[in-house]
Structures are given as C-alpha cells and as structure tokens.
Amino acid sequence: MAKGAKLPGSLPQLKPRRKESKSLKRKREEEELETLEKAAQEFDASNLTKFTDLPLSRQTASGLDKSHFKVPTDIQRKAIPLALKGKDILGAAKTGSGKTLAFLIPVLEKLHRAKWTPDDGLGALIISPTRELAIQIFEVLRKIGQRHSFSAGLVIGGKNLQDERERLGRMNILVCTPGRMKQHLEQNPDLDTYNLQILVLDEADRILDMGFKDAIDAIVQGIPKSRQTLLFSATQTKNVNDLARLSLKDPEYVAVHEAASAATPGKLQQHYIVTPLPEKLDILWSFIRANVKSKILVFFSSTKQVRFVYETFRQMQPGIPLLHLTGKQKQTARLEISAKFSSSKNSCLFATDVVARGLDFPAVDWVIQVDCPEDADTYIHRVGRTARYERDGRGVLFLCPTEEKGMLERLKTKKVPIEKINVKQNKKQSVQNQLQGICFKDPEIKYLGQKAFTSYTRSVYVQKDKEIFDLEKLPLPEFATSLGLPGAPRIKFLKGEDTKQRKNAPRALLKDEDSSEDDESGEDVKKEKKKEVRTKYDRMFERQNQNIFTSHYTGMVRHGEEEEEEEKDEDFLAVKGHGYGSDTEDNKGPNNGQKFIQVHGKDPMLVDSKRREKLATSKKALLKYKGKGTKLVFDEEGEAHAIYEFEDEEAFRKAGDAEEQRGKFLEEEKKKVSVADEEDKSVAKEKRRAKREKQKARALEGEDDGEEEGFTGGLPLIPYEDFDARREESDGDEAPELVEEKRPAKKQKKWFEDDSEEEREKKKKAKRKSKVVEMQEEPETLDDLEALAAGLLA
Numbered sequence: 001m002a003k004g005a006k007l008p009g010s011l012p013q014l015k016p017r018r019k020e021s022k023s024l025k026r027k028r029e030e031e032e033l034e035t036l037e038k039a040a041q042e043f044d045a046s047n048l049t050k051f052t053d054l055p056l057s058r059q060t061a062s063g064l065d066k067s068h069f070k071v072p073t074d075i076q077r078k079a080i081p082l083a084l085k086g087k088d089i090l091g092a093a094k095t096g097s098g099k100t101l102a103f104l105i106p107v108l109e110k111l112h113r114a115k116w117t118p119d120d121g122l123g124a125l126i127i128s129p130t131r132e133l134a135i136q137i138f139e140v141l142r143k144i145g146q147r148h149s150f151s152a153g154l155v156i157g158g159k160n161l162q163d164e165r166e167r168l169g170r171m172n173i174l175v176c177t178p179g180r181m182k183q184h185l186e187q188n189p190d191l192d193t194y195n196l197q198i199l200v201l202d203e204a205d206r207i208l209d210m211g212f213k214d215a216i217d218a219i220v221q222g223i224p225k226s227r228q229t230l231l232f233s234a235t236q237t238k239n240v241n242d243l244a245r246l247s248l249k250d251p252e253y254v255a256v257h258e259a260a261s262a263a264t265p266g267k268l269q270q271h272y273i274v275t276p277l278p279e280k281l282d283i284l285w286s287f288i289r290a291n292v293k294s295k296i297l298v299f300f301s302s303t304k305q306v307r308f309v310y311e312t313f314r315q316m317q318p319g320i321p322l323l324h325l326t327g328k329q330k331q332t333a334r335l336e337i338s339a340k341f342s343s344s345k346n347s348c349l350f351a352t353d354v355v356a357r358g359l360d361f362p363a364v365d366w367v368i369q370v371d372c373p374e375d376a377d378t379y380i381h382r383v384g385r386t387a388r389y390e391r392d393g394r395g396v397l398f399l400c401p402t403e404e405k406g407m408l409e410r411l412k413t414k415k416v417p418i419e420k421i422n423v424k425q426n427k428k429q430s431v432q433n434q435l436q437g438i439c440f441k442d443p444e445i446k447y448l449g450q451k452a453f454t455s456y457t458r459s460v461y462v463q464k465d466k467e468i469f470d471l472e473k474l475p476l477p478e479f480a481t482s483l484g485l486p487g488a489p490r491i492k493f494l495k496g497e498d499t500k501q502r503k504n505a506p507r508a509l510l511k512d513e514d515s516s517e518d519d520e521s522g523e524d525v526k527k528e529k530k531k532e533v534r535t536k537y538d539r540m541f542e543r544q545n546q547n548i549f550t551s552h553y554t555g556m557v558r559h560g561e562e563e564e565e566e567e568k569d570e571d572f573l574a575v576k577g578h579g580y581g582s583d584t585e586d587n588k589g590p591n592n593g594q595k596f597i598q599v600h601g602k603d604p605m606l607v608d609s610k611r612r613e614k615l616a617t618s619k620k621a622l623l624k625y626k627g628k629g630t631k632l633v634f635d636e637e638g639e640a641h642a643i644y645e646f647e648d649e650e651a652f653r654k655a656g657d658a659e660e661q662r663g664k665f666l667e668e669e670k671k672k673v674s675v676a677d678e679e680d681k682s683v684a685k686e687k688r689r690a691k692r693e694k695q696k697a698r699a700l701e702g703e704d705d706g707e708e709e710g711f712t713g714g715l716p717l718i719p720y721e722d723f724d725a726r727r728e729e730s731d732g733d734e735a736p737e738l739v740e741e742k743r744p745a746k747k748q749k750k751w752f753e754d755d756s757e758e759e760r761e762k763k764k765k766a767k768r769k770s771k772v773v774e775m776q777e778e779p780e781t782l783d784d785l786e787a788l789a790a791g792l793l794a
C-alpha cells in the first residue's frame with residue numbers, strides 16, 4: 001500500500017502526528033471510542049456489503065484488510081452487527097461459511113471498546129472442542145488481531161501445566177480446550193476470570209454435550225454473568241437446558257441457512273454406497289488407487305482402525321502419500337500431520353472424528369466416511385471438511401445394508417441431499433489376500449488388525465441409535481477375514497453397562513480403547529486387577545497375543561530375566577576365607593572357607609569379597625535393618641506424645657458407630673481443606689487484582705508524566721520489539737501510515753517490578769535473543785505459537 005493511502009474502516013486513519021499532550025490524546029481516544037460505540041448501536045445491517053462498512057476499530061479493519069478479507073459471508077453479515085451491539089448470539093450456518101470471523105471480530109472489538117489493556121487480565125475466552133481447532137482459531141485471531149495490542153494465549157494441554165501457568169495470568173484473550181481450561185481454573189490462582197467480558201463457544205453443540213459437561217460447568221461457574229456470550233456451530237443447539245447452563249440473555253438466533261433446502265454447502269456433491277461390511281476395505285483401496293491425484297480425507301470410527309489401515313495400505317503402496325491423524329498421537333505429530341495435509345496437493349489422510357469439526361484443510365477433494373457416523377450432525381461436520389467457502393467438493397458415505405434405512409432417514413430429517421451410487425464391480429480390487437499376507441508376515445500388524453476389529457465392534461456396540469447400529473446383524477467372522485485375520489477375535493462387552501452415558505461421552509470410548517489395549521477380555525477382569533500395582537511389562541505378559549511381542553520387547557523381557565538370574569547366581573557364588581562375625585557353628589555355613597555377616601535378628605549373609613563385605617557393613621546397608629524411628633510431638637509442658645493418640649474408648653463408643661464417626665471426621669476435614677483452599681485462592685486473586693490495578697494506575701501516571709506521545713498504532717499479538725524489527729525489515733509498503741513509537745520504559749518495567757535489577761537485565765537479554773529467532777519465520781510448532789502467545793509480556 002502506498003504511503004498515505006486510505007486504510008479500510010469508516011474512521012479517520014492513523015497518520016503521523018505531532019506531539020500531542022497525554023490528556024489531549026486520551027480525550028481524542030475517548031471520543032473515538034464513543035463514536036465507535038454509537039455507530040455500532042445505530043448500525044443498519046442492511047447496508048453491509050463490505051467489511052469496511054462495519055463500524056470497526058482501525059486495528060481490526062487493518063487486520064482484516066491485511067488478511068485479504070474484504071466481503072463478509074452471510075453469517076458474518078448477520079451476526080457481526082448484532083454482536084457489536086453487545087447481544088448474545090446463537091449462530092448457525094453451514095460448514096465452511098466463515099463462522100470463525102463472525103465471533104473473532106466481535107471479540108476484538110469488545111475489548112477494544114472496553115479500552116482493555118494487558119493489566120486488565122482476561123477479557124475474552126474462546127472454547128473449542130479440539131486442540132487442532134483451537135490452534136486454527138488462534139492463527140486466525142493472530143492474523144486479524146495483528147494491529148491490536150492485546151496478549152493472547154492458547155490453553156490446549158500437551159504441555160507442562162506449570163509452564164503455562166505463569167503466562168496465563170497476563171493474557172487478555174485465551175483460546176482453549178475445556179479440560180485444560182478447567183484444570184487451570186482449579187489449580188492456578190494467577191488465572192482470574194472475574195473481569196471476563198466475552199465468552200465464545202465454537203462448535204457449541206459439541207461443547208455442551210455430556211463429554212464436556214463438568215469442564216464447562218466449572219468454567220462457567222467462575223465467570224461473571226454480566227458477560228456477552230456467543231455460540232456458533234453448523235449444527236446449533238437450541239436446547240433450553242444448555243442455554244440455561246450458560247445464562248444467555250435474550251439470545252439472538254442467527255441461522256442464515258435455516259430456510260435453505262439443504263443443511264450442507266451448495267457446491268458439495270454427496271453420495272452413498274451400500275456395501276457389506278467385509279467389502280469396505282476393498283472399495284476404499286480401489287477408490288484411493290483410482291484417485292491418486294486427489295486430496296482425500298477418510299473417516300473411521302476408531303483409532304485402531306485408522307492405524308491398521310494406514311499401516312497396511314502403506315505397505316501396499318497405493319501411489320499417493322498416506323497420512324494418519326488421531327487423538328492418540330503426540331501433539332507435535334498431530335500438528336505436523338495437519339500441516340502436511342494442509343499443504344499437500346494430493347494425499348490421503350486417515351482420521352478419526354478428532355478432525356471432523358471445524359478444521360479448515362484447504363482444497364480437500366473427497367471426504368470418505370468408511371464407518372457410519374454416530375448421527376446426522378456428525379455426518380454434516382465430517383463432510384463439511386470439503387466444499388468450504390465457495391469451493392466445490394465431494395463426499396461418499398459407506399453404509400452397511402443394515403445401516404442404510406435408518407441413516408438415510410436421519411439425513412433426510414436434517415436436510416442432507418444425498419444420492420446413491422453403485423460401485424463398478426469390475427473396478428473393485430480385493431485386498432484380502434494382501435492383508436492376510438501382511439498379517440502373516442508381521443505379527444504386530446496382525447495384532448493391530450485384531451484391535452481394529454474389536455474397536456470397530458465396540459464402537460458399533462456403544463452407539464445409542466440402535467435402529468442403525470445393530471452389532472448382531474453384522475457379519476463379524478467375514479469382517480475379520482477381510483482384515484486378513486485368521487479368525488474373529490473374541491469380544492466381550494461389559495453387561496449392564498450404561499450405554500447411553502458412554503455414548504454421550506465419546507471420550508469414554510477412547511479411554512476404553514486405551515485400556516482394552518491391555519486386556520482384551522473386558523472390564524470385569526480389569527477391575528479386579530486394578531488393585532495390584534502392575535507395570536508395563538506385567539501388562540504385556542497378560543496379553544493373549546504374546547507371540548507377537550516385538551524383538552525389542554522380548555529382548556527387554558529377556559534382559560530382565562537375565563538380570564534376575566544373575567542376582568540369584570551371585571547369591572550362590574562360592575566364597576573363600578573364614579567365617580566372619582559368627583558366634584555359632586551354624587553361621588559358618590556348609591564350607592569352612594565361607595564368610596558370613598549377621599545383623600541382629602536377620603539371617604546370616606554370605607560374604608565373598610572385601611568389596612562385598614564393605615558394602616554389606618556400610619552405614620547405608622545397615623540402615624535398612626534399623627527399626628524406624630518414632631515421631632513425637634511435644635506439648636506446651638514439654639511432654640512427648642505420639643502423633644496420634646487413642647481417645648478414651650468409652651467416650652468413643654458413646655459418640656456412635658465407628659464408621660459413621662469416621663465418615664463425619666473425613667467430611668469435616670474435607671470441608672476444612674476446601675474452605676482453606678478457597679480462601680488461599682481468593683487471597684491470591686485479590687493480591688493479583690490489587691497488583692494489576694496498581695500497575696494500571698502507575699502506567700496511566702507514566703503516560704501523563706511523559707512528554708512523548710504514547711503507543712498509538714496497536715500491535716500484533718507479538719512482543720513490541722519484534723513488531724518494530726519486522727517493520728524495519730519490511731519494504732515500506734506495509735501500513736506506512738501507522739505510527740508506532742517505542743513504549744515508555746516505565747511501562748516495560750512493570751512486569752518485572754519484583755525482580756532485582758540484575759535479574760531484569762538478564763531476562764531482557766534472554767527475551768531479546770529469543771525474539772530474534774521468533775521473527776525469522778512463521779510459527780510452525782506449538783512452541784512457536786506459544787512464544788507468540790506471550791503477547792505483550794516482553
């Protein structure tokens with residue numbers, strides 16, 4: 001953009017200004033904010049065609065422009081003006097229709113208009129059901145918020161709690177997953193939500209289902225009711241109970257596509273095929289082979305199936321790069337795979353529902369649902385990974401004959417236009433022989449196949465819609481054969497299990513899958529064994545498929561055995577020398593030449609060398625045989641007492657049943673601990689608030705004292721110096737009309753007021769160093785992102 005060119009936004013652009021007194025500057029800013037607020041309240045959405053028509057701050061307008069967002073989508077056109085007026089929103093629009101911006105723009109504007117500063121703490125909380133989606137939202141926030149000076153952070157787990165802890169207390173905007181956020185709220189007194197202005201739930205229906213209930217209730221409990229709340233999803237909840245849980249105030253229901261004939265994007269072609277379960281992999285393989293120049297996303301219902309198909313198909317070399325993504329992978333691997341699939345032109349990603357919602361992989365050609373989704377909403381989200389924002393795409397759903405009728409009815413009710421297609425039988429290639437060969441050669445893959453089989457059957461078993469999912473009608477032995485297995489693994493599910501509850505909490509299924517790794521015979525056995533402390537190796541021995549241990553594990557086990565044997569050998573080593581420390585004949589042992597040591601009360605020990613003798617008589621060794629000391633407490637008279645003393649038995653009996661007394665005692669102690677904990681937390685929070693307010697007052701004082709004009713242009717969600725460095729490096733075309741001046745030194749200091757001068761210097765140096773690295777490239781890893789998330793904490 002040329003120097004002096006007009007910036008988007010209806011408000012006057014930022015220009016280089018002469019020095020302006022602080023009070024004048026503040027007055028001008030207040031006036032601007034008032035104008036903005038008034039414009040938002042009076043805004044007539046019917047006039048909205050471009051983002052520049054919206055009453056937005058210069059910072060947001062500039063961020064949108066820089067990210068090349070010019071024309072709002074339907075949901076953005078309807079939801080943003082209402083959200084800018086401060087309304088609670090229930091937003092529903094098709095997949096890929098731009099809901100992310102529909103809530104991020106109001107978030108930035110809300111804090112901007114509240115004159116939010118880093119000292120004000122947490123102002124906005126955005127909750128996402130998965131880590132990947134949270135990261136994606138954070139990236140968009142970083143782009144469009146690049147001119148604001150808020151600090152933003154990601155709270156998604158996969159990192160040390162303590163590492164995240166200190167930073168969080170200073171964040172203005174957090175993008176989080178529910179579980180991790182709950183954990184922080186419970187354990188981190190630095191994280192204070194008392195001032196929260198706006199709460200966003202992306203994929204709201206998912207977040208409000210049973211799987212996240214505890215976490216969401218805990219989060220909502222701690223935030224002010226007076227906040228604004230925005231809920232978005234392609235399959236929105238209108239459940240009154242859900243909305244009551246969030247205390248929404250007269251929410252506006254913004255459903256832009258409700259009157260549309262289809263709930264899915266217009267440019268999406270949707271088909272289904274009906275296939276017997278044992279032929280699914282043949283069809284999938286043949287499909288992939290016929291589309292090696294495409295970008296394909298394939299959904300399965302469990303992690304084990306994903307891994308089995310990925311491992312076997314990889315060996316069969318289909319001629320297209322294969323990837324796999326599940327919630328069981330490490331966070332770094334998940335990020336890497338997402339990035340690979342995003343940037344690839346042609347590849348095939350096998351995945352579980354961890355990528356079903358919200359993820360915006362560019363230009364996916366095909367979405368194949370090999371396993372029937374649990375309901376029509378899940379179908380809509382999965383298929384919505386293609387045909388996003390004006391692009392076209394195709395989806396194919398594989399249905400077993402028993403699933404066809406029920407699933408089609410569900411899809412029809414949800415307005416999903418889907419047509420039947422048939423598989424060309426002459427193009428279908430059977431992979432059964434190849435899979436058999438692979439399983440035969442590689443016992444680990446065979447084991448994986450067995451796990452894939454049990455996981456699939458379990459996933460069908462736990463579904464609540466029994467009209468669609470009927471395990472008894474599935475040809476399971478044939479299915480096992482189609483996976484290349486010599487027979488169907490035994491499956492045994494827990495009787496009387498609360499299926500409904502399990503279904504409502506898909507995570508429970510995942511957990512179950514995890515544990516089934518250890519024991520195929522079901523949970524009955526697991527519960528019994530729970531009491532014992534079992535190691536990884538114990539669990540491996542208990543597996544029924546011991547013959548498939550890798551050589552590595554077998555080696556480890558053998559090594560362990562060898563060590564034990566060595567120890568035994570040592571016990572029986574022949575010894576030289578004379579009896580030692582023995583005052584009886586017996587202690588001399590069978591040979592006269594043997595040495596023994598006897599410690600009081602213990603069996604004599606055989607000693608064969610000086611070293612062994614020294615070891616056996618060392619203080620450390622002897623300590624083992626000493627009795628444990630007794631801990632005493634002294635009263636005020638100096639009398640020693642045992643820590644716990646029995647009370648008078650008669651009085652105890654009078655007080656009632658022992659069990660009852662025990663329960664009462666525990667209850668009281670629990671209460672005491674929880675009260676003390678609450679008190680500690682609130683004291684810590686109070687201190688923090690006071691500190692923040694002090695800091696804020698000091699910062700304002702600093703502004704008034706200073707002669708120089710303050711920071712005006714806003715900053716991306718990165719440290720100040722980085723932004724300056726980048727501006728220096730830039731070719732001058734980047735928003736030259738914005739004027740940033742270095743923050744007064746006073747402001748910088750405030751974060752470190754408790755540190756010594758020397759420590760402060762050290763920290764500054766270290767930060768300067770790390771920033772240089774940060775700026776050299778775009779964030780690639782979670783660490784990079786988190787470094788950026790540090791925001792103003794420079």
Ligand SMILES: Nc1ncnc2c1ncn2[C@@H]1O[C@H](COP(=O)(O)OP(=O)(O)OP(=O)(O)O)[C@@H](O)[C@H]1O
Binds near residue numbers: 093384
């Ligand atoms: N106004 C716009 N102009 C151009 N592209 C846009 C606009 N709004 C959103 N997009 C693009 O559309 C794509 C989909 O947007 P987004 O991920 O927000 O959709 P969504 O409605 O949240 O989808 P889902 O329901 O699957 O979560 C993204 O690549 C985004 O960059």
